[in-house]
Amino acid sequence: RGVLKTPLKQAATSHLVLAEIQPDCQPLTTPPKPKEILPADPWTPTSNLKMLISAASPEIRSREQRRELSNNANMVLQAKHCLQEHLLGDEYEKTQPSRKEKSLGLLCHKFLARYPDYPSTAENNYICLDEVAEELNVERRRIYDILNVLESLHMVSRLAKNRYAWHGRHNLSKTLQALKKVGEENKYTQQIQMIKKREYEHEFDLDGERNEDMARPFGSNENSEMSFVELPGMEFRAASVNSRKDKSLRVMSQKFVMLFLVSTPQIVSLEVAAKILIGEDQLEDLDKSKFKTKIRRLYDIANVLSSLELIKKVHVTEERGRKPAFKWTGPEVLPSIQDTKLETTSTTCPPPISEPIPSKEQCSKNLFPSRGKQNFTRHPSLIKLVKSIENDRRKIQSAPTSPVKISASTHQDFAAFPNEMAQLPAITKHKLEEQSKRANEMKMKLSGSALECGLSLPEVVPKPEPPLTAAAMQQPALTQPLSACPPSHSSVSPVILPHTPSGVSYTIYLHPSQAHTVTTYSPSFMLQPLPGANVTGIKNINSKVLNKITTEEGDNQIATDDVTNTLTTTERPTVKSETASQQCLKRSQTLQESHLIKRYRRDEENLDTSLTFFPSGYLIPFTQCAHGNKAGFLNKEKAGTCSLQHTTYSSPIAGVIPVTASELKAVNIPAFHITPLNIMLSPTSIAAAPVLSNSCLNSSNTSSASNPSSSVLNFTLQHIGLIPAGVQVPANPVLQHMVVPSQPENVNHSSENLQEGKVSKNTLQLPHWWVEWEPSVPKEPQEPQTATENFFRTPGGPNSVSSLSANPDGADRISQGTLYIPQRKLEVSED
């Protein structure tokens, strides 16, 4: 075995230059690759692999791949075709070892195919590095890459040198929860926001003066550094066997995952991720090469995560072209709840609805019922200490030796797969079955736990104590680092784009989460996602067929409703945790924060931000979606589309206008009728779409559809004086270029609650849900109470939204969505 390992390769690869010069030596370069040497392998590895991949996750796979896999024969042919694609006749040319066939992702697939997702605990699922490497025909180095990220997810654990234990996805849920938690504690959300914001700012001064906004690189995130997140119960082994466990790839992988779990539309762009991961270690200068390296590493990680089907690649289209990004496609991670029993393999019935555990501390305890040690995270401030300790330990307990010898069994394991190539079909099938089974299982779990999830969610728990709220609102000290927005910025990014030449088209950006990649036909007007706004995973199909998308994603209403109702009944009182986690001294303040407080803090921060940057922006909450809450997450799709964050905004000028982004998606404004104006969804609020909003979208779409949007828009525009009262902007794209007098159809269906306020009734139609809203958070005092504000405060039909009771907290509702005026468009598309 060791034979074909390094020696050959090295010889062949001696010098890169040489290799390049002598293409004919290629075969040697890839030693194990028995091109046509292996008669036993009629099928090209390519075809097999392709099938494997395609079959593995039909629903997730891209169309292209699906296209390819129509049938085996076809596939083979195509594979061949591919091979000979640029056929130049040369025999060496049709060598298969195309680069893609050696990709880490593929390798990972092969690797994963060897082990069951949920191995029976009794089994001896050991992994011998050497054997795997050999069987997969790769250098060990590559296996390390895979193992490292698998280890970061605790899907494997190191036993000894050359030996790992396979755990499969048993720990995945716990791990993800832990990661999410840590991610939250690290304020990744804010950091992301930060980065995006800065990016955004840059676009302003690109032509002109070099603003010294870059002064403070990062919001002095002292809390950056963080090492490997462990799962109690596994840590000891890892500790004793792993010398440098806080090493890049593993940690990086975890952080990367955290970013997904924390950010709302669960999409993370490589760029942002890299920046954050770098920025953390040290307030390093924006080193170019370092950045590059980071990206490279992220690709590696992303590849295996993709193989695990935890993420998938997408593209975030921005003004400056499209950037690579990844979207979370893994299981929705519920906030820390005790869920211990989920571990039992096979089809477990939905977990019993346990009592919600409001206390964060409790959650963590339950989550990791480990021995006292339980340190799944190390606070940055303690890292040094920990490190030194680890060093000692390292010296004391020597490292990776190979003590455990369970050879016999191990061998058997591998014996089962003498030639994985030959077995691929079988493996694939097996995988499929397993997966479908798991899928069902997952669904059950989700739906089952969604309830308890929601119940334990602080956000769901309304009625924040006035004092508490107030207090929470005043925590600038805690947030300043990240939220630090030099006042100077406010002038930099006014709503009215200074640099926008007249005659140029303007763009309205909407939150993709709701708007679903809004794009209009109008070349001049488009509804687009925001800059800071996270993007949703929206297929970038025809930017035309928006409604369709929205509709599609608006399913599952029934289930959602169910949950909602349940929640309504079982609503829990807020409980604030105070207990400090003794371990994190310095961090105590933060940790002690209940989620609730955290929310508010964040809200405040966000509010601050948006106010700072978009002073005159209109903030439009999705009141109608008030009933939305996390419990609504019943499936991944939704998760990806909806946000968890609840933020509160108040517009300094006009207060808050509830609106559904989806409804705005089609709004078009004739260029000649508006002055430079943007309506944007605040980056944060954008991320604040409640899960249940889908149902809202659904209903709104089905019935009067996008009418409200036009109403809102009209109102907004009129209020700002951009269009004369009495004039309405059609929501219909087709009419985009015309200004039409108020359309009767635009009258909201729920007009009973309509408030006419100061605006002409012709132009302003208030959806019933507008009325309900009542800010629970003090509005920006600076702005005198305007008619508009009063208007919005108007008490209205309370029962308009049935599920309102589920989330009585006004603040939450406000946060649902916000409108603001941006200047950049984002859009996600699948690869």
Add this chain to the structure above:
DNA sequence: CGTTCCCGCCACCCG
């Protein structure tokens, strides 16, 4: 050309 990322050198660490 930009993106993706494979390859393998070589620094560590440990026995």
Add this chain to the structure above:
DNA sequence: CGGGTGGCGGGAACG
């Protein structure tokens, strides 16, 4: 000192 790990970045393949 030899062997396992795995950081790291050149530069090739891909699109």
